[in-house]
Amino acid sequence: MRYGIIDIGSNSIRFMEEGKVKKLVITTRLGDGLAETGRLAESSMARSVSVIKALVSDSVHRGLIPYAYATSAVRDAENQKEFLERVRESCGIDIDVLSGEREAEYAFRAAAKEDGGLIDIGGASFQLVTEGFTRSIKLGCVRGRDIAQAAANAASCDENWDAQRRVITEIVSTSIALPKILIRSWTGVGGTVTTLAAFKAGLREYDIKTVDSVILTRSDVEELIEKLHGLGEARKLEPILNKRHDVIMYGAAILAAVMDTAGIGKIAVSSRDGMEGYLDYLKNG
16 A cells, blocks of 8 residues: 655645656645734634545545644644544545644755755744754744735735845844754755745746756845846746745845855755655555
8 A cells, every 4th residue: 555645835735646756736825824813824724624635535435544644833723623624534545733843854854965954944943953953933935924024015026025034034034043063065955945946947847857957046146036036027927936925035035145144155955844754654664
């Protein structure tokens, strides 16, 4: 029997079939509004339950054993129990809600190089991991957007962007107080990082081999932020950006601030992440 892994994230729900490389990504924005209300919105829950139900049904139909896990949005939500019960009743599956440490561990297991470190930027949190050190922070591209826009009184990243970015940078650099870690090599995973890599490579369609060959330097990240900002509303017309056009700059600002604060000059990009790590956990413990 093979597994079908369902990753319930803050920005999207993803599906991976054991033995297949390509992942299905469906944007559901489960974490929308979480930073302001502390709760999962009704519309976001309804969208997500519908997607999970379809993925579970398809998995069973194809003879797969479906397993679902959730990360920061569900982990932090005041109405987590309500969402878990709705999924159980509608989809017939229990969700494994990962702690920040487990989320970081599985991504590290799948993607980090030996003696290396890992940066994983999600929708509502990011993780910084090395051997013997794990930090999970409640700041991702969706939550970061909500916090920055509220603080700068802006309706999008095209309004008062400099002030919004300062909010992101201050949270990372002061509130979090990440140490400078002397690690030989760093790997970056998550939708923000892989999208930036695809954008740097000039892709119009996502290509795993190309993305996995990209190195992002700190100056690359800055240039990409400037280019994304310059596109304005045209971001949504870029095929590689359209599902993240309104959150990608916040994820990029988080990445830049983490690299600065932790003294990271460059990262190797990996399409392998917590999904492969969770599959390894199921198979090998």
